Amino acid sequence: MRHLISPLDLSLEELEELLTLGQDIMNHPEKYAHVCEGKKLATLFYEPSTRTRLSFESAMLSLGGQVLGFSSADSSSAAKGESVADTIRVISCYADICAMRHPKEGAPTVAAMHASIPVINAGDGGHNHPTQTLTDLLTIKTLTGRLDHMTVGMCGDLKFGRTVHSLINALVRYPDVKFVLISPEELRIPSYLRKEVLDAGNISYLETDRLEENLPDLDILYMTRVQRERFFNEEDYIRLKDSFILDAAKLQYAKKDMYVLHPLPRVNEISTEVDNDPRAVYFKQAQFGVYIRMALIIKLLEVEIPC
Ligand code: CP
Numbered sequence: 001m002r003h004l005i006s007p008l009d010l011s012l013e014e015l016e017e018l019l020t021l022g023q024d025i026m027n028h029p030e031k032y033a034h035v036c037e038g039k040k041l042a043t044l045f046y047e048p049s050t051r052t053r054l055s056f057e058s059a060m061l062s063l064g065g066q067v068l069g070f071s072s073a074d075s076s077s078a079a080k081g082e083s084v085a086d087t088i089r090v091i092s093c094y095a096d097i098c099a100m101r102h103p104k105e106g107a108p109t110v111a112a113m114h115a116s117i118p119v120i121n122a123g124d125g126g127h128n129h130p131t132q133t134l135t136d137l138l139t140i141k142t143l144t145g146r147l148d149h150m151t152v153g154m155c156g157d158l159k160f161g162r163t164v165h166s167l168i169n170a171l172v173r174y175p176d177v178k179f180v181l182i183s184p185e186e187l188r189i190p191s192y193l194r195k196e197v198l199d200a201g202n203i204s205y206l207e208t209d210r211l212e213e214n215l216p217d218l219d220i221l222y223m224t225r226v227q228r229e230r231f232f233n234e235e236d237y238i239r240l241k242d243s244f245i246l247d248a249a250k251l252q253y254a255k256k257d258m259y260v261l262h263p264l265p266r267v268n269e270i271s272t273e274v275d276n277d278p279r280a281v282y283f284k285q286a287q288f289g290v291y292i293r294m295a296l297i298i299k300l301l302e303v304e305i306p307c
Contacts, residue, residue: 003115005119005128023138032063035298036060041060041098042068042091045070052122052131056120063294084107097301100122132163139281151219153180153221154179155223156183156187157227158189180218181207184209226243242269246271
């Protein structure tokens with residue numbers, strides 16, 4: 001039985017297989033419409049979500065399966081003090097696979113240790129968000145045709161943004177990917193990522209607080225919101241929240257074929273005037289999230305894929 005807790009749980013070969021399957025599902029959805037008939041997905045969300053929970057549910061329904069779950073800790077027995085370990089033992093009796101989002105880093109790992117069904121990490125604290133990374137990789141690969149030889153700008157809250165951490169971990173495995181890490185000083189990437197992933201892997205990266213002057217070099221710009229829910233102090237959040245706002249004027253400095261991604265939700269960091277620019281692909285990215293989650297469910301449940 002396999003779980004997906006970190007993007008590194010997948011070998012490069014498995015990752016490529018998933019992306020290829022995601023693209024096939026995108027092009028031939030009817031082929032996959034019944035492959036999970038009789039199977040159930042549980043969504044265990046201890047933290048708010050729109051895209052991840054609903055795209056998982058949409059994915060399972062599009063595969064012919066069924067869904068059950070809860071969308072907040074308050075509406076589950078966690079509110080009465082039930083542990084993640086006990087919850088997952090029970091859910092293993094009700095469903096064939098589950099996706100868990102939890103504010104505590106490592107909670108899906110604990111769940112996987114006590115589960116008898118595959119557990120998918122749907123975001124744990126400021127740590128990892130592997131299925132967002134799969135979504136991001138499918139988006140980049142489908143739109144540019146590659147995941148190597150590119151300069152990726154990541155902008156915003158690089159300290160608490162789990163999507164950034166997971167995406168860096170995934171992209172360093174491809175040749176000649178350079179990073180431009182754009183954030184206020186206080187919101188730079190965690191030191192473990194800098195030392196153990198970028199420095200240790202001899203990856204080319206720049207840490208900067210300048211968006212405009214670096215825009216012309218980028219093939220991908222990955223914008224992120226400042227994560228209010230991870231701040232200890234509201235004053236710091238208010239001071240930092242609008243550090244970077246991408247608008248049409250700034251986008252003039254970018255390449256004509258650069259793509260702007262954002263895991264969403266957006267707050268102020270991308271002006272709505274950017275939405276109609278053909279380089280803005282964040283809503284398309286949310287759609288790709290359904291295809292890659294369909295591919296992941298198929299792989300983890302080991303259901304037969306039609307020819
Ligand atoms: N990208 C993402 O994780 O969005 P949600 O928080 O809405 O699930």
